[in-house]
Amino acid sequence: MQHNDGVTAPPPNPRTPTSLFVLILQALVIAVFFNPMPMANATVIHADASHVADHWIPPIEAATEIDVLNAFVPPEMPWSSAHRGIDIRAADAQVLAPEGGEVSFVGVVVDRPVITIEHPDGLISSFEPVDSELAVGDTVAPGQTIGRLPAETSHCDVQCVHWGVRKPDAWQVGATVRDLYIDPAFLLGWSDPSILWPVHSDPSG
Template sequence: MKIPVGLAALLLALPAVPTVPVPQRSAPEAFVTAGPVGPEVSISSVRGSSGAPPVPAPTWDWPLSPRPAVLRGFVPPAKPWLSGHRGVDIEAAYDGAPLFSPEAGTVSFVGVVVDRPVITIDHGNGLRSSFEPVASALTVGAAVARGDILGRMQIGHCGPAPPCLHWGVRRGEDYVNPLAFVMDLRPSVLLPPLATSPG
C-alpha cells in the first residue's frame, strides 16, 4: 500500500520515541490467596509463603436454576452470639422450583427447624450446606452428586413473593459466605510498582 506524500512527510517529522527496557522480575511481590470462606483473605509474599499456590476460583454450582438473584447477602455477626445473616437469600424462579446440590456430599439432616423444612448436605472437609425452606424425600445418609435434586422450594422464608431460598454454609462450626463457592469474591490487589534499574 502506498502512503500519501503528505502523511509520509508528517511521519518523518515526528521525533523518535526512545525505547525504555522494562526490568523483569522472577515472581510478583505478592499474590492473593483465598479459600471458599469469603472474608478470610491473606496477602502473602511469594518468598515468605509456604509454597502453596493460590487457591483457584470456586467450582461449586448454584443450587437454583437459572442463576438466581441474591436478595440478601452474607452478614456475619461480629461475635458468634450476636445477630447477623449467616447465609444468603437467593430468588427462586417459582414456588416449588427444584433445589440442586451445589457439590457432592451426603445428607446429614432432613427435618423441620422451628417451622421450616431444612436439608443439610455434608460435603466433606468440614463443609456443610443447609437449605430452607425445602421439602425433600431424601433421608439421612443418602449420597448426592453435584447437580442432584435435593428437594423442592417451599414458600415462607421471604414472604409470599418473591419465593426465596436461604442457603448457609459452615466450615466446622463457623458460618462462611456461600457466594464464595459459586462466585470469585477474591479482591483485586494492586502490586507495588516495578523497580527501575539504575542508568
C-alpha cells in the same frame, strides 16, 4: 428479609464493648497485610476463587449473582445476630445440591423445613425452606434435586432459598470452638473471600 440464626452461646461480658472485638479483628487484619511473617493462628485466603468456584454450582438452576436478594453478613462473634448465608431468588421451586455429599439432617427447625448436606471437604450446607423426600445418610451428586420450595412458605418477599455454609469447629473463642460460617457466594465465585480466617477454616479445603 434478613435471616437471623439462633443464639448458640451466652453473650459476651457486658463490660467488654462489642467495638473492642471489632478493633481486635481490625488489628489482626492489619498485621496480616504488613507483617511479612505468617501468623500462627490465621490463614489468609487470596482473592482468586476460581479453584473453588469450579467445584460448586448454584442451588437454583441458572441463578447468577444478580439473584442474591440478601447477602451474607458474618457475625462479629459466634453468638451474634447476623445473616449466616445468602438468599437466592428461585425462578424454579427445585433446589439442587451445589456439591456432592451426604444428607446429615432433614426436618423442621422452628417453623421451616430444612435439609443439610455434609460435603467431602468438611463444609456443611443447609437450605431452607426446603421440603425433601431424602433421608439422613443418603448421598447426593452435584446438581441433583434435593427438594422443593414449599408454595405456602416464603422466606423472602419473592420465592427464594436461604443457603448457609459452615465449617464445623473452625472458630476458636478462648478455650472453646464454634462453627465458622462462610459466604456461599465465595464458593460460586460471586464474591471475594474474607481476608482473615481462623486456622483450619479455609473453605477451599
